[in-house]
Amino acid sequence: MEILKVEGVNKSFGGLKALNNVNFSVEEGTVQAIIGPNGAGKSTFLNCMIGRLAPDTGTVMFGDISLTGLKPHEINQVGVSRVFQTPEIFGDLTLLENIMIPALAKRDGEFALHAFARVDQDAEIRDKATHMLEDVGLAEKKDTIAGSLSRGDKRRLELAMCLSQDPKLLLLDEPTAGMSRADTNNTIDLLKRIGDRGITKVVIEHDMHVVFSLAEKVTVLAQGTIIAEGKPEDIKGDPRVQEAYLGGAHL
Amino acid sequence: MDAILLQILNGLDKGSAYALIALGLTLIFGTLGVVNFAHGALFMIGAFCAVTLSRILTLSFTTIDPERTDFLGNPLKVETPYVESWFGPEIGTAIIDWSVPLAILFSIPIMAMVGLVMERGLIKYFYKRPHADQILVTFGLAIVLQEIIKYFFGANPIPTPAPPAFSGSFDFGALIGFDPNLIIYPYWRIVYFLFAGVIIGAVFAFLQFTTFGMVVRAGMADRQTVGLLGIDIDKRFTVMFAIAAIVAGLAGVMYAPINSPNYHMGMDFLVLSFVVVVVGGMGSLPGAVLAGFLLGILESFASMAQVVALLPGINQIIIYLVAIIILLTRPRGLMGRKGVMEN
Amino acid sequence: MFGLDKKDTSLFFLVVVLVALAPFLLNPFPENSELAQFNAGYPDLMQRFLIFGIFAIGFNILFGLTGYLSFGHAAFLGVGSYAGVWMMKLLTMNVIPAIFMSVVFAGLFSLLVGYISLRRSGIYFSILTLAFAQMSFSLAYSVLTPITAGETGLQLALDDPRIIGVSAVDGSIPAANLFGLPMRESFELAMGGWLFTFNAGYYLCAVVMLAAFYVAIRIFRSPFGMMLRAVKSNQQRMNFTGVNSKPYTLAAFVISGMYAGLAGGLMVAMDPLAGAERMQWTASGEVVLMTILGGAGTLIGPVLGAGFIKYFENIFSKINDNVLYEWFSALPDGLADVLVFVIHPFIGKGWHLTLGIMFMLIVIFLPGGIMEGIERLGRLFSRKKKSETPSRAAPAPAE
Numbered sequence A: 001m002e003i004l005k006v007e008g009v010n011k012s013f014g015g016l017k018a019l020n021n022v023n024f025s026v027e028e029g030t031v032q033a034i035i036g037p038n039g040a041g042k043s044t045f046l047n048c049m050i051g052r053l054a055p056d057t058g059t060v061m062f063g064d065i066s067l068t069g070l071k072p073h074e075i076n077q078v079g080v081s082r083v084f085q086t087p088e089i090f091g092d093l094t095l096l097e098n099i100m101i102p103a104l105a106k107r108d109g110e111f112a113l114h115a116f117a118r119v120d121q122d123a124e125i126r127d128k129a130t131h132m133l134e135d136v137g138l139a140e141k142k143d144t145i146a147g148s149l150s151r152g153d154k155r156r157l158e159l160a161m162c163l164s165q166d167p168k169l170l171l172l173d174e175p176t177a178g179m180s181r182a183d184t185n186n187t188i189d190l191l192k193r194i195g196d197r198g199i200t201k202v203v204i205e206h207d208m209h210v211v212f213s214l215a216e217k218v219t220v221l222a223q224g225t226i227i228a229e230g231k232p233e234d235i236k237g238d239p240r241v242q243e244a245y246l247g248g249a250h251l
Numbered sequence B: 001m002d003a004i005l006l007q008i009l010n011g012l013d014k015g016s017a018y019a020l021i022a023l024g025l026t027l028i029f030g031t032l033g034v035v036n037f038a039h040g041a042l043f044m045i046g047a048f049c050a051v052t053l054s055r056i057l058t059l060s061f062t063t064i065d066p067e068r069t070d071f072l073g074n075p076l077k078v079e080t081p082y083v084e085s086w087f088g089p090e091i092g093t094a095i096i097d098w099s100v101p102l103a104i105l106f107s108i109p110i111m112a113m114v115g116l117v118m119e120r121g122l123i124k125y126f127y128k129r130p131h132a133d134q135i136l137v138t139f140g141l142a143i144v145l146q147e148i149i150k151y152f153f154g155a156n157p158i159p160t161p162a163p164p165a166f167s168g169s170f171d172f173g174a175l176i177g178f179d180p181n182l183i184i185y186p187y188w189r190i191v192y193f194l195f196a197g198v199i200i201g202a203v204f205a206f207l208q209f210t211t212f213g214m215v216v217r218a219g220m221a222d223r224q225t226v227g228l229l230g231i232d233i234d235k236r237f238t239v240m241f242a243i244a245a246i247v248a249g250l251a252g253v254m255y256a257p258i259n260s261p262n263y264h265m266g267m268d269f270l271v272l273s274f275v276v277v278v279v280g281g282m283g284s285l286p287g288a289v290l291a292g293f294l295l296g297i298l299e300s301f302a303s304m305a306q307v308v309a310l311l312p313g314i315n316q317i318i319i320y321l322v323a324i325i326i327l328l329t330r331p332r333g334l335m336g337r338k339g340v341m342e343n
Numbered sequence C: 001m002f003g004l005d006k007k008d009t010s011l012f013f014l015v016v017v018l019v020a021l022a023p024f025l026l027n028p029f030p031e032n033s034e035l036a037q038f039n040a041g042y043p044d045l046m047q048r049f050l051i052f053g054i055f056a057i058g059f060n061i062l063f064g065l066t067g068y069l070s071f072g073h074a075a076f077l078g079v080g081s082y083a084g085v086w087m088m089k090l091l092t093m094n095v096i097p098a099i100f101m102s103v104v105f106a107g108l109f110s111l112l113v114g115y116i117s118l119r120r121s122g123i124y125f126s127i128l129t130l131a132f133a134q135m136s137f138s139l140a141y142s143v144l145t146p147i148t149a150g151e152t153g154l155q156l157a158l159d160d161p162r163i164i165g166v167s168a169v170d171g172s173i174p175a176a177n178l179f180g181l182p183m184r185e186s187f188e189l190a191m192g193g194w195l196f197t198f199n200a201g202y203y204l205c206a207v208v209m210l211a212a213f214y215v216a217i218r219i220f221r222s223p224f225g226m227m228l229r230a231v232k233s234n235q236q237r238m239n240f241t242g243v244n245s246k247p248y249t250l251a252a253f254v255i256s257g258m259y260a261g262l263a264g265g266l267m268v269a270m271d272p273l274a275g276a277e278r279m280q281w282t283a284s285g286e287v288v289l290m291t292i293l294g295g296a297g298t299l300i301g302p303v304l305g306a307g308f309i310k311y312f313e314n315i316f317s318k319i320n321d322n323v324l325y326e327w328f329s330a331l332p333d334g335l336a337d338v339l340v341f342v343i344h345p346f347i348g349k350g351w352h353l354t355l356g357i358m359f360m361l362i363v364i365f366l367p368g369g370i371m372e373g374i375e376r377l378g379r380l381f382s383r384k385k386k387s388e389t390p391s392r393a394a395p396a397p398a399e
Helices: A042-049 A072-077 A095-108 A123-135 A151-163 A181-195 A208-214 A232-237 A239-246 B002-032 B039-057 B082-087 B089-097 B099-121 B131-153 B187-209 B211-221 B223-228 B233-255 B265-280 B285-302 B305-310 B314-329 C006-025 C034-038 C043-066 C074-090 C095-117 C122-141 C200-220 C223-233 C235-240 C245-270 C281-294 C301-318 C321-330 C333-346 C348-365 C369-393
Strands: A002-013 A016-027 A031-035 A057-062 A080-083 A169-173 A200-204 A217-222 A225-230 B060-069 B075-081 B169-171 B184-186 C186-191 C194-199
Touching: A002 A042, A002 A200, A016 A042, A016 A200, A016 A217, A016 A225, A031 A042, A031 A208, A042 A169, A042 A200, A072 A080, A072 C235, A080 A151, A095 A123, A095 A151, A095 C223, A123 A151, A151 A181, A181 A208, A200 A208, A208 A232, A217 A232, A217 A239, A225 A232, A225 A239, A232 A239, B002 B039, B002 B184, B002 B187, B002 B211, B002 B233, B002 B265, B002 B285, B039 B089, B039 B099, B039 B131, B039 B233, B039 B265, B060 B082, B075 B082, B082 B089, B089 B099, B099 B233, B131 B265, B131 C122, B131 C281, B131 C348, B169 B187, B184 B187, B187 B211, B187 B233, B187 B285, B211 B223, B211 B233, B265 B285, B265 B314, B265 C122, B285 B305, B285 B314, B305 B314, B314 C122, C006 C043, C006 C194, C006 C200, C034 C301, C043 C194, C043 C200, C043 C223, C043 C245, C043 C281, C043 C301, C074 C095, C074 C122, C074 C245, C074 C281, C095 C122, C095 C245, C122 C281, C194 C200, C200 C223, C200 C245, C223 C235, C223 C245, C235 C245, C281 C301, C281 C348, C281 C369, C301 C348, C301 C369, C321 C333, C333 C348
Parallel strands: A031 A200, A031 A217, A080 A169, A169 A200
Antiparallel strands: A002 A016, A002 A057, A217 A225, B060 B075, B169 B184, C186 C194
16 A cells, blocks of 8 residues: 655756656555666655655545645655654753653644643653664663764654654665764664564665665656666666766766 | 825834834844844833944033123033034034934944844854744843833933934825925935935845855745855844844834834834734745835825725724734735644 | 652642741741841732732743743733733622633633734744733723723722622722622731731632642643643654644633633732733733742642742832941941942832843753752752761771
């Protein structure tokens, strides 16, 4: 079953056509990667899917819900979570609080005036957050202020924040950008592990190593258009892809 | 028609003051990224430069005129200002009469010093602090500056007249073909408006046509990149702060005859100038000037008897009302750029 | 206890004890001693401590938790005051309905202002709140004179209708009371050279303030409070986490507006009049100062800040040159003159200068306010203790 279906999406910035009639779909329970050279429109595409940008034309359907025109928090509430290229976390709060917030948002909805409950006595949310932290290996740091973490840890924290919501679809924007090889491999392992939970994932990635270790299907975007789609091994050998990546440069 | 014209004219002088203060605020915000709540205090200090100079010029020594007596029959004490004894009574009196325009020269070095000391001594430590901290520390500074002025000059407004040559009004209506006495406008207000125009023009020309100005404009657009080019942008920004202080100070000097300086005039103008800056769009120099004149004129329209009869109280709130409407319909003000001051 | 954890319970009880015993604690100097002028234990000042404490606690719920800096909160205090006086004019001199309506009206007004202002953030939000407050201030002085009595301020009159109750008692306006207990009623206790005053109005303020403080603690520790802190930390992440931050900030805004109204209502209960100057932006600035000075985002900081400012305002503005000369009477004349000359600008009417300087110093060196200062001192002492232990142990082997 298709969990996400993007049809005929166009987006221009002034005279620049960032996305040109993009059609794209994701099967439930799979891991799909979007790759492409710099400036191919990957981030624009992602932003159109999650309501940060409104596409000029076209539809983005999540199951039978149209995501176009929804606000970011509404898109999250229907089950789409997102990991950002630079980790977006609550830098002034502790790790545990960082995870309790998305967990609360999942349980209580977009707004709940629980001004007289005790957050530290909410066992359900606390346990969930602690488990999540254990899952990503940050349990011993649960009372540290998140802003003081290393970049790799911040990324893991952000991932845990998204996972605590049990999303139906997880969008990852270059989850290993700026990481060391060791950290990258840890992240790949982590992402593989959470793959067991049956969460559908869309990964935007630069690093071919990551793409080929994770993805079951790869979509190649160049200059705002999809130029190839298929299994990783097929994509590897596709001359159009090599052309797009090397840009016809004479090496 | 004549009524409308009169209101436009009436709005010009206040609008000029708003525009000048807002221009300085925007310069500081655009270059240094600092929200300066003490900018109104600079305007006030300028006005008190005029007061101070007129006091210095009227410093007098006392002589006893044995040939005349006062009403008690004692020999008459005559106060003669030093300037009159040095330059002779005629030139001396003229100098005293012209103390406000002379204060322009007097205030430039003072305002430059105040600006430099403020920037080097306080503001530069706040470049990297949150905007809220900048607002708070400059707010504290504004209180301190106004209290210092109050300590030395007292709490009452100090009348500071314009030179007698400009003390009258002139019949602007008659000049352009209306009936006489319909559009009467004080000379000094025209002077103020023209003065403001010159200053604004000078600032824009400076930014547009000098290398220094070009670097500053580039820095306003993208500070980091300019820094990477090996240009010491900080030093230039310090100078810009001093220039902004001078602009505010001059606006204050020349405003002294229109509104007798008092210690809280800075705060009064600051609140409105901030509204002006925000309406114009944070960081946009033309926006600041445009919004300054626009709001000044609107304010004067709203105080027309007919308008007040129709909408009681509108004259008191028009600026705020317009600010609210503009901010809600054009989130970044009239000419603001995206992403400025939104966190 | 009371649904608070151990640390909060002890903090709350500490505040209860301090507030209850304030008439003793704030009057440490005997009545006839020279130092009696530093006493703060008289009803009027103690009431102000608590009332501004409530105002600052409420402001802190907005500014301290969400980071939205409002420059217009005095407007809500003003609206509350007017509503309170009108209740006393129209209904009864019992203070309960007056305080209740103050909160309701301030809440409604803050809902309106907040709903519009919160469409923007950052300095735009600050300017919007400032614009609303200045508008209310100007209107209270001009068009709304029938409701606000303009420059004279809204006062009780002998011919007020007062549905429950009487217009006048023995030809004068009846006193504000709590079910018959006049707010002005005081019990004086003379012990040795000391005179302690226990005032009914003060203890009403105390009960209300403690309740307000308790509610604030609960909000701070609730999921709602955590969400507000998250808004301050990263609003973008908040939205992508499925949280609609707007109702959260609006709720915080309205709650803090109601606190301001509560403070305004109490002011009226203590002294039944209301004036537009309470709404001026300088009054809004004052509550910002209190909150920052005490420590924004901390529980008790704003209360300390409010007490600090109100105390020094009161003391500093009372000191004049004569008082200074008395202090320095032991010093040689010349030196005393110099000292008085130097100190003179900062006292009496110069109190605002002192306040401005103090405020700048706090923002520059102690952005966390008094609370950060206390914390640093605490750390300093605990470090000393630690370093003392090994140094004591070191000489032992030599014996």
